Amino acid sequence: MKPGLSVFFALTTAATFPVVADIEYEIDLTSPGHQLAQVSINFPETTGELTVNLPVWRTGKYQVLPLADGVRMFTATDDDGKPLSWERTASGEWKIHLPQATEVNVSYQIHGDMLGTRVRHIDSTHAYLDASGVFMYSPQYRNDPLTVELDVPRGWKSHSGMESDGRHAFKAPNYDVFLDSPIETGINYFREFSADDKDYELVVWGEGNYDLEQMERDLKALSGTASVIWDDYPYERYVYMVHATGGERGATEHLNSTIIQLPRFNFRERADYLRFIATASHEFIHTWNVKAYRPEGLVPYDYQNENMTKLLWLAEGSTSYFQYQLLLRAGIASPKEFFADLARRIDRNINNPGREQQSIREASETAWIGGGGDYGINHSVNIYSEGYLTSLALDFALLEDTQLKHSYRDVHRALYRDFRLPKSFNVDDVKGILADLSGKSYEPWWQANIDSPVSLDYTSLLEQAGLVLSYGDNDKVKSNLGVVLRSGSLVLSHVKRDGPAWSAGLHEGDEILAINGLKVTAGGFDKRIADFNVGDEIEVTVFSNDQLKTFKVTLGEAPVGKAQIRGIKGASEQQQDFLKAWLGIEWPFDDEGNFK
Known part of the structure; x- marks a missing residue:
């Protein structure tokens, strides 16, 4: 197979195809209490040297991450179970030396503690596995078919965009598909529905104030809108994965699935629900824009380096x-x-x-x-x-x-x-x-x-x-210092460039103590600024780099109302x-x- 052609097959995951596995992955999740799992990989007969890698970034998050930091107890053995010598040549790279032709089994422990970055998370109720942070690959076998088998506690259910090869097993035509098809296994809620002749699954892990009926109804309506932009679908089946978390949030698009995380009680209020369903829409659109077509620099993915693009x-x-x-x-x-x-x-x-x-x-x-x-x-x-x-x-x-x-x-x-x-x-x-x-x-x-x-x-x-932007009916203004405070404190987290505080010399990290010689509190800061008029000069006393300083600041203005868009009359x-x-x-x- 020519280099890069594996990406083409990434568009065929939803199709039914026979996979004769060349690479066999197994992961033991039967003792998840300490967020640990054991991974083993069997590679075909190889001669000379075998390089294995764990990616240094994951798709959808354009940032180098310490993914290999959770790897311990790495071993390599030949087809007789005898140890093979190896050396670590980069943060996400191991080179295994082969004195003679042999199959190679790689084994290592993985620590599943990266829920917030949506890479890997293991606990007594589930495991979320994005291959980029869990399963190593060999560049020379990147295009070869593979299977992955999960050994999980009784009662767990496993879901993925990959084709299932059993209750807790999946198969993929190559590592690119594997990497872009995360697995959610554990105790979860599950729904199925269809839209525009395509099949959809909804998998929810974690308890929260969500309404499964509403989620299913709206995801079905959303999933039927693709023809507004595109002529067809790059999949036959799509999986919406949702995590109701203790605080982690975010989302990531994948080949024919997505993972969406929100704090468990951030679903019911209309504003919260709109954030959820808008995120689902964002990731759904990515199934075309990024997963089906991508700018140069991102094709094919280079999992061991930054992938630069102007677009x-x-x-x-x-x-x-x-x-x-x-x-x-x-x-x-x-x-x-x-x-x-x-x-x-x-x-x-x-x-x-x-x-x-x-x-x-x-x-x-x-x-x-x-x-x-x-x-x-x-x-x-x-x-x-x-x-x-x-x-x-x-x-x-x-x-x-x-x-x-x-x-x-x-x-x-x-x-x-x-x-x-x-x-x-x-x-x-x-x-x-x-x-x-x-x-x-x-x-x-x-x-x-x-x-x-x-x-x-x-x-x-x-x-x-025919639209107009305004800030309420009267477009009133209020006095403004041009700063943002750190939550619950008077420390400046942001000083707006060329704003009043910036022009006076204040900067990020300064801690406000007093205004016009009188103590100010975090809870009363906005009210204190509102005591003054636009254009007034005030004295702001701060600790700046542990030094007590006072600055004279001429207050600027900011709209009183919230930005809104309305129709133009007539x-x-x-x-x-x-x-x-x-x-x-x-x-x-x-x-x-x-x-x-």
Whole structure:
């Protein structure tokens, strides 16, 4: 098999195929009390040397992780059970020396304590196993078929996107499929349903305030919306895995499955539930955008090194952009909820100083660094949030340039049609699709909005769809220091670049003690600032690097109300048509611009 062709077979996991295993994996989970498991792997007859690796990152999280830190008691034996010599040559690499041709059995202990990063977690109730943090592979056998068998406590049930080869066994045509098909085994709730002639499973681990009936109903509605963007499905069966946790949160897309984690009591309230179902939508969209088509730099995956691309904003930000649109079309989210989410995103962008410093292309290239903190906020943009708004601007430009005949959905339809794995696409390919759809070059647009820091004119942008952004009925303002405090304290976690506190000389880590000589508390900080007017000069006393300092600060302003999007009074028929072409819904406002 040619290098990279294994990625093609990653798109066939849902199909039924015979797998004659060349690689055999086993994992013993029968004593999970201390989060430990024993893994064994049998490799075919090999000569000279066998290299085995554990990835240094997992798909969906573009960051090098200490995945091999949980590996202990590594051994290698020949086909007679005799020990083989080996050496560790990198953090995730072992080289086994073979004096003669032999099958090789590798065995090691794994510690399952990485629930929050959705890599591996083992306890008395379940095990979540992402192969990237659990099962080693040999590069020379990466394309070969394999089986994995689980030895689990009585009463446990096992689920995966892979084809089942028994109650607790699965098979895959290669390691790429194995790595992108996590296993959830243990005590869990299970539901099955169908949508648009495809089969779906819902597996929930952990107790919480979720409603299984509602989850199943809405996931079924969501799963039937794919044709809004793409012409077909890259799977026959899809598995939604959900963890109700003690605090961990997050989600990761996989080949024909996803894992979603939320604190166990963060499902019932409408705002909490919308976060859950929007996350499910995000990961569902990834089944096409990232799993079925990916930008160059990510094809094929290099599991031992960073995988760089200029288009990570398209992979992640565009997925965020579409997630609420599918909820809207499925009838899960209302127009009011959709526009509330959009207003929050625009407000965050307006108040993000980094949008003037970094382009979304550069953010894609630096995502692996994982920078954050005060510097990150003041000098960077985010591939998810700013990638969403870049996608919005591109969608509106395409709708306008094609007189509403084509939208950004058509770009992704074309990427899926023309660049499915094992192909990849690059910047020129995306520009070519835009030119084909619009009949014009998008080079100037790309330079201004992708390759350069961009500050979008939201007033003009939203006006195209008959919309207006406001902060309440009166657009009142309040005094503002331009800082964010660490939770429950007066320590500055963020000082907004060029804001009042920044201009006065305060910085991250300073601890506020007093304002105008009077002690201030964390709980009373906002009220104390509200005692003053915009433009007032106040004295702020802080501990800065353990030194007592006082700064004179001229207060700025911030909106009193929450960002909201409404319809323009008397919106034209053209504006209403634009909104319908964009979102696929009828005009949701009355004559006064309020939601109907």
